[in-house]
Amino acid sequence: MIDLGCGSGRLFEALLAGGAKRIVGIDGSPHLLARATRRIEGHASLRDARARGRIELVHDDVRRVRLQDRFALAILAGVLSHLDGPEDALRALSAARRLLEPTGTLIVDVLGPGGLPPHDLPLSLDWEQTSGGRRIVRRSRLERRETPEGLRVAYATLTDVVQADGTIARLPASFRLWYPPAAALVALAGEAELAVVAVYGSHDLEALHEDSERCIIVARPKVG
Structure with missing residues (x-):
């Protein structure tokens, strides 16, 4: 199977436990792939799977993956x-369909309607912790904008690392996020020559509704 946008490899353990024989993780961020490598090296089961050729990391853009392999699951x-x-x-x-x-x-898997931020959030404290003698404080703010193609979110964080000497x-850091409604996703899948066979609102495969945390x-x- 292929994990497109695998990031730090957070799904690898669950995928192996679920029976995946081979996992190819694709991500466009060298930083996240380095984190995935550290995750693999830090977990015996993942380390063993990689040594056996069952986990492979590839630096590539999910919009134009250049692999020639074909997969049963993406x-x-x-x-x-x-x-x-x-x-x-x-x-x-x-690209996923071609693979x-x-x-x-x-x-x-994206956020569902119940998981989307309902309103803007001013700059506010997220958390504060101490690590290695340093005090770390993170604040964030969020601005949302409804558009015809879905919800646009501008999300910014500000992290202060306070050393012992003050x-x-x-x-x-800042991110721009886009959250399409389910109908838009289904339409895009059709344009990509994919036939949607199911839509769920949770990882427990509950029906999608307006309070669903996932979509x-x-x-x-498509055949023919």
């Missing part, structure tokens, strides 16, 4: 929201 978990909108999402879905075997399955390192689309390549 996963896009929490990925589409980090793309720029419908055009990029269509590219990613089309599937004719009878393969694609699972797309020196402060301020680390800003999970299951699709297969």
Whole structure:
């Protein structure tokens, strides 16, 4: 199976436990792939699986993966929201379809309507902790904008690392996220020559409704 946008490899253990014989993790961020490598090295089961050739990490863009392999299962978990909108999402879905075997399955997992931020959030404290003698404080703010193609969110964090001598390192970061409604995802899947066979609102496969925390689309390549 192929984990498109695998990030730090957070799904690898669950995928192996679920019976995956081989996992190819794709991500466009060298930093996240380095974290995935550290995760593998820090877990005996993952380390053993990689030594046996069952886990492979590949640096590539999920919108245009260049692998020639074909897979029975592809996963896009929490990925589409980090793309720029419908055009990029269509590219990613089309790339996923090309990577599937004719009878393969694609699972797309994004936030559902009940998991979306209901309003803007001003700069406020997220958490504060101490690590290695340093005090670390993170604040964030969120601005949301409804658009025809879905909810656009501008999310920014500000992390202060306070050393024992009082020196402060301020680390800003910002993200732009896009949350398409389920109907838009289904339509994009169709444009990508994928047939949607199921839509769920949770990892327990509950029906999708307005309070669902997740929106999970299951699709297969169209026939003919």
